[in-house]
Amino acid sequence: xxxxxxxxGGVTSSLGKGIISASLAKLLQARGYRVTxxxxxxxxxxxxGTLNPYEHGECYVTEDxxxxxxxxxxxxxxxxxxxxxxxxxxxxxxxxxxxxxxREGAYLGKTVQVVPHITDEIKRNMKILGESGNFDIxxxxxGGTVGDIESLPYVEAVRQLRWELGxxxxxxxHLTLVPYLAAAGELKTKPTQHSVKLLLEYGVQPDILVCRTxxxxxxxxxxKVALFCNVERNAxxxxxxxxxxYDVPLxxxxxxxxxxxxxxxxxxxxxxxxxxxxxxxxxxxxxxTAEVKIGLVGKYVELPDAYKSINEAFIHAGAKNExxxxxxxxxxxxxxxxxxxxxxxxxxxxxxxxxxxxxGIEGKIEAIKYIRENQIPFFGICLGMQCSxxxxxxxxxxxxxxxSTEMNPDTKNAVISMMEEQKKIKNKGGTMRLGSYACDIxxxxxxxxxxxxxxxxxxxxxRYEFNNAFLNxxxxxxxxxxxxxxxxxxxxxxxxxxxxxxxxxxxxxxxKSTVANPHxxxxxxxxxxxxxxxxx
Ligand code: GLN
Numbered sequence: 001x002x003x004x005x006x007x008x009g010g011v012t013s014s015l016g017k018g019i020i021s022a023s024l025a026k027l028l029q030a031r032g033y034r035v036t037x038x039x040x041x042x043x044x045x046x047x048x049g050t051l052n053p054y055e056h057g058e059c060y061v062t063e064d065x066x067x068x069x070x071x072x073x074x075x076x077x078x079x080x081x082x083x084x085x086x087x088x089x090x091x092x093x094x095x096x097x098x099x100x101x102x103r104e105g106a107y108l109g110k111t112v113q114v115v116p117h118i119t120d121e122i123k124r125n126m127k128i129l130g131e132s133g134n135f136d137i138x139x140x141x142x143g144g145t146v147g148d149i150e151s152l153p154y155v156e157a158v159r160q161l162r163w164e165l166g167x168x169x170x171x172x173x174h175l176t177l178v179p180y181l182a183a184a185g186e187l188k189t190k191p192t193q194h195s196v197k198l199l200l201e202y203g204v205q206p207d208i209l210v211c212r213t214x215x216x217x218x219x220x221x222x223x224k225v226a227l228f229c230n231v232e233r234n235a236x237x238x239x240x241x242x243x244x245x246y247d248v249p250l251x252x253x254x255x256x257x258x259x260x261x262x263x264x265x266x267x268x269x270x271x272x273x274x275x276x277x278x279x280x281x282x283x284x285x286x287x288x289t290a291e292v293k294i295g296l297v298g299k300y301v302e303l304p305d306a307y308k309s310i311n312e313a314f315i316h317a318g319a320k321n322e323x324x325x326x327x328x329x330x331x332x333x334x335x336x337x338x339x340x341x342x343x344x345x346x347x348x349x350x351x352x353x354x355x356x357x358x359x360g361i362e363g364k365i366e367a368i369k370y371i372r373e374n375q376i377p378f379f380g381i382c383l384g385m386q387c388s389x390x391x392x393x394x395x396x397x398x399x400x401x402x403x404s405t406e407m408n409p410d411t412k413n414a415v416i417s418m419m420e421e422q423k424k425i426k427n428k429g430g431t432m433r434l435g436s437y438a439c440d441i442x443x444x445x446x447x448x449x450x451x452x453x454x455x456x457x458x459x460x461x462x463r464y465e466f467n468n469a470f471l472n473x474x475x476x477x478x479x480x481x482x483x484x485x486x487x488x489x490x491x492x493x494x495x496x497x498x499x500x501x502x503x504x505x506x507x508x509x510x511x512k513s514t515v516a517n518p519h520x521x522x523x524x525x526x527x528x529x530x531x532x533x534x535x536x
Contacts, residue, residue, distance in 0.1 A: 002130035004170040010195030011177040018071030022078035023249040027258035030273030037075040038087040041143040042150040046092040057305030065435025080516040122157035159203040168266040174206035178213045196229040208235045288324035292529040298353030299360035301329035313513035317522035332360030349377035349529030352384030358407040377528040380504030386416045388504045439492040445482035450524045458507035466491035501528035
């Protein structure tokens with residue numbers, strides 16, 4: 001029977017429920033259990049696909065094309081197991097399902113209410129992955145903070161589900177904050193007590209408290225928290241600020257979070273978790289023998305979460321190369337023909353980021369022109385690739401008004417144009433070309449040597465594509481399509497022949513980079529940047 005772990009948050013948001021969930025899952029996986037993590041988000045959007053990155057950070061995309069919360073990226077990076085639509089549910093989706101059923105007449109004339117209909121739909125979704133038979137343990141993270149009006153139906157669903165599952169088949173981990181008051185020189189437990197009291201009011205007794213703190217918790221503090229929150233003393237877990245999120249599994253191991261969880265769920269310990277390769281990764285991450293400086297040109301650079309998966313993929317690729325990757329964010333709107341050499345000075349490589357709309361586009365194109373002419377390693381992702389095609393069209397092929405129809409619908413040289421199947425679509429949500437598609441790589445190209453194979457599949461999120469009417473002209477002039485979708489001939493990878501490293505992709509490789517499997521495009525780009533820095 002599948003066991004269920006629910007992770008709630010108290011006191012404040014941004015305590016890192018996603019990282020704690022992923023770290024616990026990693027430890028349980030390292031003991032031989034099949035674990036997955038799902039996230040329930042209490043907002044009304046059907047998914048975060050329509051949310052601005054400033055609102056919500058990056059939109060993560062799964063193999064099956066779900067647009068999801070960025071925490072799913074952490075789950076995959078830690079566990080190296082793909083997630084799916086079932087791993088991320090929002091209030092919008094829950095209500096949509098219930099309202100659809102109501103219209104079908106499925107409620108047989110009953111009044112449809114939050115309890116039981118919404119809570120039943122939440123419970124049904126909470127059990128889907130467990131009932132698949134693929135997992136021994138399902139960790140369910142509840143977004144938001146206990147006490148929020150919008151979280152209430154989820155907490156109620158957890159209360160009911162725990163009762164239905166019976167003893168030892170589920171547990172609740174509550175993540176809370178133990179703040180340090182500098183003036184008093186003390187850690188304060190009152191916010192934690194209040195937040196647990198609130199949970200108790202809703203009928204949920206947490207089994208384990210994970211306390212976020214900037215200072216170590218003394219035995220006395222642990223005892224106090226345990227006493228006032230009805231938890232066992234060893235179930236008060238310290239989660240101290242870490243220098244990297246990848247340390248957290250080891251910190252949780254030290255606190256024996258996994259051991260306590262297994263005991264409470266009456267599951268066999270299966271011996272110590274096997275964390276050898278994880279430790280090896282951390283060793284390489286923390287002991288770099290070189291350093292490279294990479295520019296990330298994008299328009300959401302004020303918010304690091306907007307490029308979460310790219311930043312994490314650089315961490316994986318850096319460790320693989322035993323090289324510290326310093327990512328310098330450069331606002332694309334700030335780049336002009338006059339200042340581009342200053343803006344990109346001293347960089348060993350430049351990545352031009354994904355994005356939508358025309359803001360900052362000319363800065364991206366200026367940056368690519370400079371990189372191409374000065375033989376600096378280049379990596380373009382999605383809109384970054386489209387910009388490299390526009391730049392090459394304008395400055396090498398002499399097509400002065402080359403553009404994407406996304407920015408200029410009337411251009412005569414639409415080198416990037418809307419995909420045919422997208423033209424009839426009106427709705428914005430969930431309608432892009434999403435998820436995993438196959439790509440054939442041409443032998444003898446840089447892409448082939450990077451991947452070491454010719455058949456790959458990568459994840460997508462776009463509406464526009466390379467306009468194949470221009471392909472001959474591009475290839476003759478030295479920009480070749482080294483990766484093509486075998487079904488519809490869509491150009492997936494372009495590269496330059498006369499350049500040490502210029503590779504741009506229509507898909508999002510950053511979404512598939514994990515600790516166990518750093519993405520080859522990032523690993524090779526960092527290696528190229530390293531080679532460039534040696535040359536300098
Ligand atoms: N805006 C571009 C498109 O829709 C690129 C999207 C992206 O970078 N994810 O094709």
